[in-house]
Amino acid sequence: MISIVLNGEPSELPAGATVEAAVGELGANDRGVAVAVDGEVVPRGEWASTEVRDGQQVEVLRAVQGGR
Amino acid sequence: MLEIAGRTFESRLILGTGGFRNLGVMAEAARGSGAELATVAMRRVDPTARGSIVEVLAEAGVEILPNTAGCFTAREAVITAKLAREALGTDWVKLEVIGDDRTLLPDPAELLVAAETLAAEGFTVLPYTSDDPVLARRLEDAGCAAVMPLGSPIGSGMGINNLYNLRLIIEAARVPVILDAGIGTASDAVLAMEAGCDGILLASAISRAADPVAMARAMRMAVQAGVEARRAGRIPRRHYAVASSPDEGLAELERAEREDHLPDAGAAPTTR
Numbered sequence: 001m002i003s004i005v006l007n008g009e010p011s012e013l014p015a016g017a018t019v020e021a022a023v024g025e026l027g028a029n030d031r032g033v034a035v036a037v038d039g040e041v042v043p044r045g046e047w048a049s050t051e052v053r054d055g056q057q058v059e060v061l062r063a064v065q066g067g068r
Numbered sequence: 069m070l071e072i073a074g075r076t077f078e079s080r081l082i083l084g085t086g087g088f089r090n091l092g093v094m095a096e097a098a099r100g101s102g103a104e105l106a107t108v109a110m111r112r113v114d115p116t117a118r119g120s121i122v123e124v125l126a127e128a129g130v131e132i133l134p135n136t137a138g139c140f141t142a143r144e145a146v147i148t149a150k151l152a153r154e155a156l157g158t159d160w161v162k163l164e165v166i167g168d169d170r171t172l173l174p175d176p177a178e179l180l181v182a183a184e185t186l187a188a189e190g191f192t193v194l195p196y197t198s199d200d201p202v203l204a205r206r207l208e209d210a211g212c213a214a215v216m217p218l219g220s221p222i223g224s225g226m227g228i229n230n231l232y233n234l235r236l237i238i239e240a241a242r243v244p245v246i247l248d249a250g251i252g253t254a255s256d257a258v259l260a261m262e263a264g265c266d267g268i269l270l271a272s273a274i275s276r277a278a279d280p281v282a283m284a285r286a287m288r289m290a291v292q293a294g295v296e297a298r299r300a301g302r303i304p305r306r307h308y309a310v311a312s313s314p315d316e317g318l319a320e321l322e323r324a325e326r327e328d329h330l331p332d333a334g335a336a337p338t339t340r
Binding site for chain 2: 007008026027028032033034035036039040041043044059060061062063064065066067068
């Protein structure tokens with residue numbers, strides 16, 4: 001198992017888990033979602049092939065109401 | 069028509085989506101305002117959240133303009149813009165880099181760095197800036213597609229605090245000037261457009277009004293009124309009155325009475 005920080009919360013994933021699996025933890029695989037791992041954007045096309053490593057910070061964002 | 073980076077919009081009003089009670093009221097206000105562009109913020113996915121702002125705006129026929137609200141450094145803002153591009157498929161970004169918690173005023177140094185970086189990476193950058201003509205010029209030189217000076221602090225409803233600076237920005241700009249922040253009511257929007265702004269961005273004045281949908285319609289009319297008044301050309305301000313009816317042909321009525329009231333006659337009262 002690896003420990004990551006997923007949207008600010010500690011999260012345990014199996015070793016070798018991908019960004020796609022991390023996003024799946026939040027049930028957020030729909031369109032309109034973007035991911036940054038340790039402050040770098042991971043394009044959707046690379047989620048399935050990008051492994052998450054122990055200790056990494058994963059941020060999964062979407063659009064919400066905002067502005068003025 | 070508002071033209072930004074080669075795109076034209078019928079409406080000169082850009083709607084911020086912050087502060088609306090719910091997505092339904094937001095959508096109705098968007099229709100009432102006539103806005104074709106609306107800002108959204110990027111936040112962590114909330115598995116319990118209901119409704120998608122992206123879908124609601126799409127149904128209302130409003131395009132999405134992601135912002136970088138909440139960013140305090142150029143680096144945060146650049147990453148947020150890239151995340152928004154990835155999530156929403158647009159390389160337009162309403163760039164905000166805040167420098168102060170209490171006033172939410174922009175951080176000019178970080179803002180300029182972020183603007184340069186994003187413009188160089190092909191983003192269409194619309195920066196929220198202070199009402200500083202020099203900074204506005206620097207942002208334009210950095211490749212921004214518009215400049216968006218504040219009228220007064222975000223959500224303050226104070227209107228336009230420095231009309232002189234705003235006019236200097238408008239005079240010098242070769243890109244659209246969109247007043248961003250501070251509008252409290254319709255007259256503020258009229259003033260911005262009369263001053264020569266190409267557009268306005270607002271939310272709080274609508275979303276936090278007692279009747280948001282009615283205020284949205286008022287803002288739509290205010291923008292139109294301001295644009296037409298500017299085009300029509302206002303009269304100069306004068307210190308004294310200019311009579312609007314002709315002196316010629318004026319009847320002489322109650323002649324004696326009138327003479328009694330001339331200044332000389334009144335200076336030294338006499339008994340008759």
